[in-house]
Amino acid sequence: MKPLPLNPEIPADALAALDAWIDAHFDDEVAFLQSLVRVPTDTPPGNNAPHAEHTAALLQGFGLGVERYPVPAEQVRAQIQTMVDDLRGKRRGLFR
Numbered sequence: 001m002k003p004l005p006l007n008p009e010i011p012a013d014a015l016a017a018l019d020a021w022i023d024a025h026f027d028d029e030v031a032f033l034q035s036l037v038r039v040p041t042d043t044p045p046g047n048n049a050p051h052a053e054h055t056a057a058l059l060q061g062f063g064l065g066v067e068r069y070p071v072p073a074e075q076v077r078a079q080i081q082t083m084v085d086d087l088r089g090k091r092r093g094l095f096r
Contacts, residue, residue: 032058046080 006015022029035058039051049070056066 046076 036051036055039054041048041051052068056068059066
């Protein structure tokens with residue numbers, strides 16, 4: 001993989017410090033990602049609210065602000081039904 005071009009406005013020592021910080025916190029980064037993937041997001045039924053709440057709590061733990069936008073249950077059900085219908089059609093060879 002070709003490395004991304006570096007922004008010449010960012011001092012090399014700042015990039016080195018960032019690399020060192022990432023390396024020093026690798027175990028924390030892995031634990032964070034493991035925590036995210038442990039919360040189910042099964043579709044159907046499409047109830048991803050627990051995952052969203054868990055993610056919000058993690059981000060708030062970092063001192064970040066979080067905005068929540070609830071999705072009406074009927075809208076979720078309609079979208080899930082469309083996805084299931086599409087999948088059934090694809091399995092029958094109706095769509096390519």
